[in-house]
Every structure is written in C-alpha cells, then in structure tokens.
Amino acid sequence: MSSDNSETRIRILKATIELLEAPQSKGVRMSDIAKRAGISRQALYLHFSTRAELLIETTFYSDEINKSDERLIPSRTAKTGVERLEAYVEAWANYIPEIYGMGKALMAMRDTDEAAAKAWDQRMWDMKEGCEAAINALARDKTLSPLYPPAHATDLLWAMLSIRNWEQMTIECGWSQEKYVKTIKSLTKHTFVREGKTE
C-alpha cells in the first residue's frame, strides 16, 4: 500500500505534486502525470488503482515531505488560550499554500469520486479538531468571547480558516500571503477573544 516505496512510485508522487502545484494547473490528467514521471499512462495503474487513490496518496506523501505535524507543535505547547489560537492560526495559514493544489484537485472530484471526497473531508475534520482545541483553550482561560458557545465558535473558526477563503483572498483578491496571515490573525483574535483580554 502506502509502504511500497519503490523508485517509480516516488517519481509518480513527485510528478503529481509538481503538476498540482503549478499555478495554471487546470485538470491534471493521468497522461500528464505519466509523461512527467517518464512512464506510460498504463503503468500508473500498476502503482495506484485509480486517479483518486493517486491523489490521496499524494497528499500523504506531501505531508511527509512537509513534516506537517511539526508545524503544530508551537500551537500545542502554547501557555495561554490566546497564544494557542494565534499559533494555530498562523501554522495553518502558512500550511495552506502547500496543500492548495491537491485540495483543489480532490475537491473537484467530489461529485464523481466518493473516496476522494472522503479523504479530503478527513483532513478537514482533523484540522477542525485543531480549531476545537484552540477554542477550548480560550474557554478554559475564560477568554472566549461570550457571543458564541464553544461548539459554535469552533464551526465559525473552521469556516474562517477554510482553504476556499484563503483562495478567495489571495488568488481572487490578490492579497499577499503576509497580508492574508496578518488579517486572519487579527480577525480571529477580535472575533473569538473576549474584549479587553486581547493582550
């Protein structure tokens, strides 16, 4: 399965990432990936049984390369709830650009491929747990805004941090990544941290 680390398999995964990360990446086809990996289209199926599986495995491989778990350490070790929220938002915000291409490809398959949809949902669900932990840390410190109960705040934070919002602000509105990070940090702080407790 995903423990098969043959030469070619890695080459395919790398080729997939490169194509998905290309800015103009519209509908990456199996034949495109094969060409880039330097093998025949059919040979892809010797390693991945469907396009969806290939994309899913690619997300795992990308996590491995990016050491994505390490990014969350500052958030988990934060002392106060406010620090935790800030660290989490920053870590996630800077992670998005690296998984955006794959996310888009997987989301585009939602309608046609159940497995792809599930795989992506799973990741987003994991991310939501991070949101929940940050909100709970605020609640524990009694610094959570009284406007929203924790579960509600979690949903809202999750939505604010969605990849699609990142896409809209950076790609459609032309914001720089810095501007995005700065704004989303400010917005989440002002929305979820009780007034007067911001610092």
Next chain:
Amino acid sequence: MSSDNSETRIRILKATIELLEAPQSKGVRMSDIAKRAGISRQALYLHFSTRAELLIETTFYSDEINKSDERLIPSRTAKTGVERLEAYVEAWANYIPEIYGMGKALMAMRDTDEAAAKAWDQRMWDMKEGCEAAINALARDKTLSPLYPPAHATDLLWAMLSIRNWEQMTIECGWSQEKYVKTIKSLTKHTFVREGKTE
C-alpha cells in the same frame, strides 16, 4: 439568444433548475435534463449550444423568477451605514440557498469550461459591488472599524459572505438557515462596525 422564449426553452430551463436544486444533485447530465424536460438529448443543443451556456442561461432565468433585484431594495434605501450593512447581509444570506445548486454546478466546471467560470465570476463580482457599497456607507458615516481600510474591508466582507462559507456552515456543520443568518449578521457587524457604534 436569451430573448427566445419558446415553450420548450422554458421547459428546459425549469427542468435544469429542478435538477440542480435537488439536494442529492450530483453532476447533472445533459441526458438527465432532457429526460426531465421530455425531449431528446440532442434537442437540447437546438436551444443551447453547450452545457455551460445552458447553465449560465439558467442562472439568468432563475434571477428572473426570483426577482433578485428587488431583494436589494431595502439595502439600497437604508439610511445609516449600519442599517445598510445589515440589510445587505440579510438579503444576500437569504438569496444564497436559491442559487446554491447552480453555483455549485458552474463552479465544478471551472477547470474545464472558461465560459462557465467567467459567468459565475461575473455574478460574484456584482455581489462584491454590494459589499463595497455597504462598506462605503459605513465609511461615510464614520462607523467603519478603524482596523481595516475600506478596500480591505470589502474583500473581507466578500469572503465572509461567500457561498462556500454558507455551504460549510449549513451543509457541513449542520447549521439551520436562521442560525447562519443570525451568526453572519452578528459577525459582520462586530467586525466592520466601529466599537461603541453598533446600535
């Protein structure tokens, strides 16, 4: 063009809306639409040259039925900036469920169909003008939060009101439409209206 109001054309448009609005609507095909309209698949092409064109025309037809312009009157006639923002957010929030199906179908074609993407972008751009007007009304009244310059606030409001956020909160998080409206109204007010000027 869109002024051809033949019997069959209308039947096709209605069939398309019905299929797109169905909750389980996964990838509506030309043959599905034809069947529902009671004509042959090929006959669709006598009225609409491509699937993208059909979907685009369907959005126009849907606007006509929903009298979507009228929805914005309360927002345009609001006296204060705060009222205008509130009226606009409410009008748009309640409009989303009616165009969600078509939006999803058009967005799914982004990668493969340039025309579909453009048509949808145009609508979203129009909607952004409403955001801009609301923010400008706040700025004029000096009730805009000093945290964001107007252009910046416009982008942010636009993102907050995006259909994808609505989708995430209602469909994925299970919020009721009421809860969504209430929350988004509260969020936008607290974000964009200068503190102390909320009422």
Next chain:
DNA sequence: CCTTTTGCTTGACACTATGTCAATTGACAT
C-alpha cells in the same frame, strides 16, 4: 389541397478521459 417550414426525433459517430487486459520486452537474479 398541396407545399414549405419548423421543431423535434433517431441513429450514428467523433472526441476525451479513465480504467482494463493480454502479449511482449529487457534487465537482473539464481
């Protein structure tokens, strides 16, 4: 009443992309 036009039907086909299969090749190991 006959002819033309209009709107639709039917069947066939091109194209693109995914996925499958069988036969084959070339390298490397025993």
Next chain:
DNA sequence: ATGTCAATTGACATAGTGTCAAGCAAAAGG
C-alpha cells in the same frame, strides 16, 4: 538457461459531450 519483475504497447470498454444527416409530423401559408 530460466524465471521473475517492471514496464511497454496496442486494443478495447465505458461515460459524457457535442455534431451530423435523414426523416417525420404538424402548423402555416399559398
């Protein structure tokens, strides 16, 4: 030499969009 493994090639199935030509039936118009 023989077998095994990874990949190749060409052919084919399937799904969906879009095109084309031939035909048909009913309305329109002389």
